Amino acid sequence: MRVGVWLVGARGSVATTVVVGAAAIRSGLMPPVGCVTETPDFAGAELPPLDALVFGGHDIADVPLVKRAEKLARDGVVPPLLPAAVTGELDEAEGEIREGLGGGSDAGTLRERADRLIGDLVSFRDRRELDRVVVINVASTEPPFERRPEHAGLEALERAMAEPGEVLPASSVYAYAALRAGCPYIDFTPSTGARLPALDELARRMGVPYGGSDAKTGETLVKTALAPMFAARALAVRSWSGTNLLGGGDGATLADPAAGESKKVSKDRALSEILDRRVEGQTHIDYVPHMGEWKTAWDHVMFEGFLGVRMTLQFTWQGCDSALAAPLVLDLARLTARAHQAGRFGPLPELGFFFKDPIGSSEHRLTAQYELLRAWAVELGAGA
Template sequence: MATTVVTGAAAIRSGLLPPVGCVTETADFAGAELPGLDALVFGGHDIAGAAPMAKRAEELARAGVVPPWSPAAVAGELEDADAEIRVGLVAGEPGTLREQADRLIADLVSFRERRDLERVVVVNVASTEPPFPRRPEHADLGALESALAASGDALPPSSVYAYAALRAGCPYIDFTPSTGVRLPALDELARRMGVPYAGSDAKTGETLVKTALAPMFAARALAVRAWSGTNLLGGGDGATLADPQASRSKKISKDRSLTEILGHRVEGETHIDYVRPMGEWKTAWDHVLFEGFGGVQMTLQFTWQGCDSALAAPLVLDLARLAARAHETGESGPLTALGFFFKDPIGVREHRLALQYELLCEWAARLGARA
């Protein structure tokens, strides 16, 4: 996904591609005073031994995720981003979590200072983690700070990244359903450091459709009795979600919107299957059983087929620009208006897509008014 983001952004700002899928490039956001796509500089953390970004872009081009000509056309930008990638957290790394976080913080601060950047936004696009049990130290920043110095398992990796980002004064976006920033102690840290954050689990396909369709049933007083979905995934995301515990995190996130929109739980669940030959593509099939006037049973079915990286990449750019602008205007804590982008939005229970978009546009207008 990160390679698709960098490749796409470079092609857009070079005039080689239109900004299709970038919400922040539409007329509704023209007055929000967002940083331009040409102002973005890319870097990050990745696993040790990962292939160079240019090679991954070539693989994506062969898979049809990015245009076949794009890796060569933006090779310079890919090399520039690759030079700013540092080794992320490594399983079994020696030292305390505080020491690991300090290494990440130093990387972020160095990136900001060397590139003379006004601010750095950290977006977590790592693989989904299994659910992590909440502990007493997660409720209080002081207790968490002590636990980081004394224990090697006080936080999951996603929350160590979140802690490091907030400590470095960077807005933070949880693009995955991992625990990340969703801990009271980290909310306290964000407010203390004066930085905003948002998440979690960006909705790019099946859940996007759910949050558009479910309000229709509620508004027309049609009783939804069951809603089941089957997701077939290839690629790295599919391989990760083949782990039942990681899959559990994703299912919890995907199913939450229906309960909030309809006001009650419905029968059925989400199934996720890894199909390796599908590569970077995914298919979702949903079956909705609903009841109409007189108790008549009816059904709706839909199939969604798409490339997850291509669906997600413009959202990363949107979220980075919006979070940067929010930070510039002095906002801190959860950015609830960004719920439009997420399956399980932090700090707000509104899941109806159209209303989420209205809230986002109203907030963007206020951002512009602060110029």
């Protein structure tokens, strides 16, 4: 099986790290650390090998992928000499990047724009002789987009898309185009993407799976590993406060309060679901440009134990966001391609392990999510 990985936001940090990393692993320069699907638990799942992945995507920036990779090397995200060692693969991916939405040439109705995107996807699949293409949204987070009546059903939506006006945010137009083209769609960001009844309808009608949203790579990852500990020990969490310091392109986007808000909401949900109660405390996302590609999260948890004694747990997470995100993009591409091959369509709740706001699931506990994923891998292997 040859699998296309179509990255919306193909010139971003995450996307570039994906392309560089896949090349480095394929050529044996680096081990696949961070790739969940390379561990023994997934050996039998009949996933497409990393070798089988072919990269392309949409973006609205025009800095060449090689330049982006060199910048990531300067920032310590990828080893200094790696970009030079994989220029072949970078050039190959560069050749498959097309202009995205919002890049200046956005004339026409949404339907017309979607048709252009569909054209890009179909051409990629055909030219590169791919069995399937998984579209993964790793573009900048959008501000929250208000729900509209037209989102409720496919017919109404397509009618509105054929009129002038912006009935959908870009992420949802990308999702629409992917599904219409028969491509599975994964939202790595908290943007709206496929999470609309009309698009769910489309996915089912086209027989393609989709999943998301908002990859869990830092504070929330640790949170959902730790919160079950308090629950299992019957300790009463009273407050959970967090501060996230982040730089990078993503930091700048989230500095826009509206976009930040959509991130915070998906962060907070997990906690109250796991602890089965509302706890005090806020979550801050601060843009600190000097942090560059690095993120620091400090969390403070106050809990009560036996006889009301108050205790605290604090943690500091210092991570490189793109390094945490990139291997998950590879995992998601492989798993989703396999699910598609196996005939799955509609939401993929088994992917909840990867997301802060898992589509189709209210399970947020990390270990429980991992067990669901692992069990699914067994199923996928059995069904091969």
